Amino acid sequence: MSTAGVATAASEKTGRPDGTRPRRTGRPAALAAGLVVSLAVLAVLAVVSVAVGSRSVPLSTVLDALLAPDGSADHTVVRDLRVPRTLIGVGVGAALGLAGALMQSLTRNPLADPGLLGVNHGAAFGVTIALGLFGLTDPSLYVWFAFAGAAVAATLAYALGSAGRSGGGPVRLALAGVALSMVFQAASSAILRIDSTTFDRMRFWLTGSLAGITSDVALRLAPFLLAGLVLGLLLARPLNTLALGDEAGRALGVGVARTRALTAVAVTLLCGAATAAAGPLWFVGLAVPHAVRVLTGPDQRWVLPYTVVLAPAVLLVSDIVGRVVAAPGEVQVGIMCSVIGAPVFILLARRRRLAAL
Numbered sequence: 001m002s003t004a005g006v007a008t009a010a011s012e013k014t015g016r017p018d019g020t021r022p023r024r025t026g027r028p029a030a031l032a033a034g035l036v037v038s039l040a041v042l043a044v045l046a047v048v049s050v051a052v053g054s055r056s057v058p059l060s061t062v063l064d065a066l067l068a069p070d071g072s073a074d075h076t077v078v079r080d081l082r083v084p085r086t087l088i089g090v091g092v093g094a095a096l097g098l099a100g101a102l103m104q105s106l107t108r109n110p111l112a113d114p115g116l117l118g119v120n121h122g123a124a125f126g127v128t129i130a131l132g133l134f135g136l137t138d139p140s141l142y143v144w145f146a147f148a149g150a151a152v153a154a155t156l157a158y159a160l161g162s163a164g165r166s167g168g169g170p171v172r173l174a175l176a177g178v179a180l181s182m183v184f185q186a187a188s189s190a191i192l193r194i195d196s197t198t199f200d201r202m203r204f205w206l207t208g209s210l211a212g213i214t215s216d217v218a219l220r221l222a223p224f225l226l227a228g229l230v231l232g233l234l235l236a237r238p239l240n241t242l243a244l245g246d247e248a249g250r251a252l253g254v255g256v257a258r259t260r261a262l263t264a265v266a267v268t269l270l271c272g273a274a275t276a277a278a279g280p281l282w283f284v285g286l287a288v289p290h291a292v293r294v295l296t297g298p299d300q301r302w303v304l305p306y307t308v309v310l311a312p313a314v315l316l317v318s319d320i321v322g323r324v325v326a327a328p329g330e331v332q333v334g335i336m337c338s339v340i341g342a343p344v345f346i347l348l349a350r351r352r353r354l355a356a357l
Contacts, residue, residue: 031302034295038309042090045316049086050078052320054327084215089319089333090312091218091225092210092278095270097311098232100285101292101304102270105239106263107158109173113286114150114271117177120282121184122153123275124206132191132198139276140220147272149184154267156180208279208334210319221273228269229308235263236300243298281334283341284311290344314340 051062057074064070065078096114103112103119114120126149130142157180161173188206192199204211238259242249246256274281288311289303296302318336325331 031296035302035305035309038306038313042309042313042316045313045320046086046090049089049316049320050082053077053082053323054330080214081212084213084218085210085319086316088213088218088221088277089210089316091222092274092281093284093312093315094229094308095225095274096281096284096315097288097307098229098285098304099267099270099274100311101289101300101307102232102235102239102263102267103285104289105243105300105303106260107173108243110290111171111174111286113283114267114274115181115280115282116174116286117157118153118180118184119150119157119177119267119271120275120280121181121188122149122151122156123147123272124280125149125153125184125188126272127205127276128188128191128198128202131202132195137201138220139217143221143224143273143276146276147268150271150275151264151268153180153184154264154271204332205279207332208281208337209332210278211330211332213277217277221277224269224273228266228273231262232266232270233304233308235259235266236304239263239300243300279334281315281337283337283344284315287341287344288314 065075123146126145130136130145160176322331
């Protein structure tokens with residue numbers, strides 16, 4: 001088919017001259033208003049995350065700690081522990097949610113998720129090597145091992161899931177990711193069993209936790225998270241076009257190879273930095289993009305921004321609940337995400353039109 005024929009077919013298929021899919025719900029003004037409301041909800045949850053914890057601190061004391069710190073124990077808890085924890089929770093949630101949305105759009109696979117496809121466990125394996133074999137304890141150093149592990153895991157999952165004559169379907173890709181996750185997890189466990197010091201350092205981190213994150217760690221990882229977020233959001237329009245197929249995308253002027261490469265870079269940055277900060281977390285990148293598409297339709301220009309806002313809201317809720325239900329101790333956010341996300345995953349797996357994005 002000629003280039004003009006492909007473009008005409010794409011226009012007829014979507015009803016738009018540029019071939020992009022129309023939004024299914026609401027007017028742009030309504031979606032923009034919804035995004036503003038979502039931002040307000042996220043801001044409220046961030047305040048609650050700073051104010052609520054396993055240690056009871058009055059709200060007036062929290063405000064004093066933020067506005068006029070005096071170095072007391074309660075002020076130290078708020079400023080040095082809860083504020084960095086909340087900020088990195090927002091960053092990690094946004095990163096994992098956006099990474100999941102990008103992977104689902106690029107692979108056209110509704111089961112694509114940084115945890116389910118082994119990307120997070122690959123990044124965790126990289127961090128385990130950095131800590132256990134090289135003794136690197138600085139996040140700005142071992143984050144590069146997390147990037148390498150995430151990139152290797154994503155490449156292997158896609159290659160294994162797409163091998164064979166039938167190509168890669170959603171279930172095959174998910175199975176390849178689960179198998180790789182088990183391999184990476186077993187390799188990490190072997191290293192930790194050999195080195196008890198590394199095991200003590202990483203046993204909580206491997207479950208997924210926002211506890212103990214300091215402002216120094218947050219500042220070191222922030223540039224990587226921001227770079228991945230900006231790059232991922234800029235890919236919304238070319239991903240919309242690629243949803244029509246590679247041939248139609250080329251006809252409409254999208255560089256298919258470039259878009260895939262940039263998406264891979266964005267996913268690697270997001271998953272590597274998020275995993276280096278909080279450990280491997282499941283289900284945030286799987287469930288939130290699906291919930292967002294119910295509100296916005298398949299248009300990535302709305303799916304990606306909504307996911308960046310709502311995914312950290314889900315992560316903060318999980319973290320807050322984990323701190324409250326077991327006070328004065330806490331349940332790690334990785335466990336809470338699994339408790340909340342597992343029923344969602346079961347519902348997704350039972351849907352008849354699982355592959356429809």
